[in-house]
Amino acid sequence: MDVKDFYYDLPQELIAQDPLEDRSSSRLMVLNRTTGAVTHKIFSDIIDYLNPGDCLVLNNTKVIPARLFGVKEETGAHVEVLLLKRKENDNWECLVRPGKKLKPGAKVIFGDGLLHGEITDVLEEGNREIHFTYEGIFEEILDQLGQMPLPPYITHELKDKNRYQTVYAKYDGSAAAPTAGLHFTKELLQKVKDKGVLIAEVTLHVGLGTFRPVKVENVLDHHMHSEYYQITQEAADLINQTKANGHRVISVGTTSTRTLESAADENGFLKATSGWTQIFIYPGYQFKVIDCLITNFHLPESTLVMLVSALAGREHVLAAYEEAVKERYRFFSFGDAMFITDDEK
Structure with missing residues (x-):
């Protein structure tokens, strides 16, 4: 399977x-995964496509303001640090710039000394392990000093940090937002519940690997970064009950999808669990849990385009993307949404 098979011209x-002022006013393309037919709607119309008894699965991870700017203790040179993965005892795996000047033993000062970091190790792909020291609560210091780690294709500064956060974000840990969920408002979610749709929450802390381009020609040679996920017994019960009753499991975003498909047994049954996943979903994959998917429009040749192609078929997806370009849809994190369904409406 060639990576070029997933290219489209954008x-x-x-x-x-920039995000729209009203989250739920973005456009929604409804793609029938069986026929390839598309319908153009507004995101708030999603309510019309959800049926009583369906289960909507949300990823309740919270993006941490993980981009820190500091100075090297010895020289005062400017340093940029991006927190990638929390380890034990205030150690983090980080991306650092400039990497060459930050060898083990180098010390970095952030926010006039509110936070100190020492490089303790060089990890794979040139990442660094940093040990942080501070007084008080790390998350509060991060909130004060850190910036949101926006994707590389967004060049504007974000005025309101909360706009890169879903309205149901709960658990700190992501370096990127689960962006399909950005379209939901609290009011829209209430309407969904009022209609008799069940809502299950899972957690997957999104790593920056989500933006990594596929650099190999053969898709099967691509290596996925691992991401931490957690499913509670309550969420597992809701999803299992939905399937047992013959209703649909509708995943909000590729991260929720990867969580469910990682955790399920071969019959699609879920139990309370947590762990690390490197699941890579591409055409040919047989989905065990999800029936429908709410997602954004993804980068050409990305693992995310491959995942949606696995659900709706590569030809259908690329034709829908071509239509989205023609109709001037907005793409990527702050862009418009797509609902992949098997329903005729």
Whole structure:
């Protein structure tokens, strides 16, 4: 399977740089995965496509303001640090710039000494392990000093940190937002519940690997970064009950999808569990849990385009993307949404 099979031509100006004022007013393309037919709607119309007894699965991870700017203790040189993965005892795996000057033993000062970091190890791909020291609560210091780690294709500064956060974000840990969920408002979620749709919450802390381009020609040679996930017994019960009753499991985002498909047994049954997943979903994959997917429009040749192609078929997905370009949809994190369904409406 060649990575070029997942290429499409995207004009630069269609990459959304800012979130819309009203989250649920973005456009929604409804793609029938069986026929390839598309319908153009507004995101708040999603309510019309959800049926009583269906289960909507949300990823309740919270993005941490993981981008820190500091100075090297010895020289005062500017340093940028991006927190990737929390380890034990205030150690983090980080991406650092400039990497060459930050060898083990180097010390970095952030926020006039509110936070100190020492490079303790060089990890794979040049990442660094940093041990942080501080007084008080790390998350509060991070909130004060850190910036949201926006994707590389967003060049505008975000005025309101909360706009890169879902309205149901709960558990700190992501370096990127589960962006399909950004379209939901509290009011829309209440309407969903009022209609008799069940809502299950799972957690997957999104790593920056989500933006990593596929650099190999053969898709099967691509190596996925691992991400931590957790499913509670309550969520597992809701999803199992939905399937047992013959209703649909509708995943909000590729991260919720990867969580469910990682945790399920071969019959699609879920139990309370947590762990690390490197699941890579591409065409040919047989989905065990999800029936429908709410997602954004993804980068050409990315693992995310491959995942949606596995659900809806590569030809259907690329034709829908071509239509989205023609209709001037907004793409990527702050862009418009797609609902992949097997329903005729």
